[in-house]
Amino acid sequence: METRVFGKTKAKITIIAMGGCGLGYVDQIEADKAVKLAMDHGINMIDVAPTYGKAEIRLNPWIQKYRDKFFLAEKTLKRTKKGAWRQLNRSLERLDTTHFDLYQFHAVSSMEELHQILG
Numbered sequence: 001m002e003t004r005v006f007g008k009t010k011a012k013i014t015i016i017a018m019g020g021c022g023l024g025y026v027d028q029i030e031a032d033k034a035v036k037l038a039m040d041h042g043i044n045m046i047d048v049a050p051t052y053g054k055a056e057i058r059l060n061p062w063i064q065k066y067r068d069k070f071f072l073a074e075k076t077l078k079r080t081k082k083g084a085w086r087q088l089n090r091s092l093e094r095l096d097t098t099h100f101d102l103y104q105f106h107a108v109s110s111m112e113e114l115h116q117i118l119g
Contacts, residue, residue: 001042006071011101013071017045024053031058039066047073048095049106050087056094063095072097075106079116 003012018038023031038046048055063070074091078084088103105117 001044003044006102009101011071013045014043016043017047017073018043020046020048020055020059021052022055023048023058024055026058028058028061032061035059035062039069044069045071045073047075048091049075049077050091050094051077051106056091060095063097067097071101073102073104074100075104077106079105079113081119084117 001014001016003014005011006013018035023034026034035046046059048059050056063072072095074088074095076084076087076091078087084105088100092098092100108114108117
């Protein structure tokens with residue numbers, strides 16, 4: 001799988017990411033099959049969000065075993081510092097990890113929202 005260096009981080013991430021939304025709506029067995037298939041094809045970037053059902057919970061066993069192999073992206077729909085901070089910490093707990101490699105504000109659709117986020 002082809003990779004690119006992610007900005008100034010020096011992290012080499014695959015040009016194809018695994019979107020984690022689908023993991024939230026299947027059982028652990030199906031989620032495991034999907035993550036294993038992605039890994040078997042060399043995908044190392046996984047994108048997940050707390051709004052994706054049980055995706056963080058389904059991904060947790062894989063993060064526990066292979067955290068150093070993944071570039072983990074997370075996002076929030078919260079638009080305030082307090083709300084985003086609370087959601088970030090909840091996601092860290094659900095995935096039982098110390099950090100995300102990328103944290104994003106999801107679905108910013110207006111300048112008003114952007115101004116609210118940047119406060």
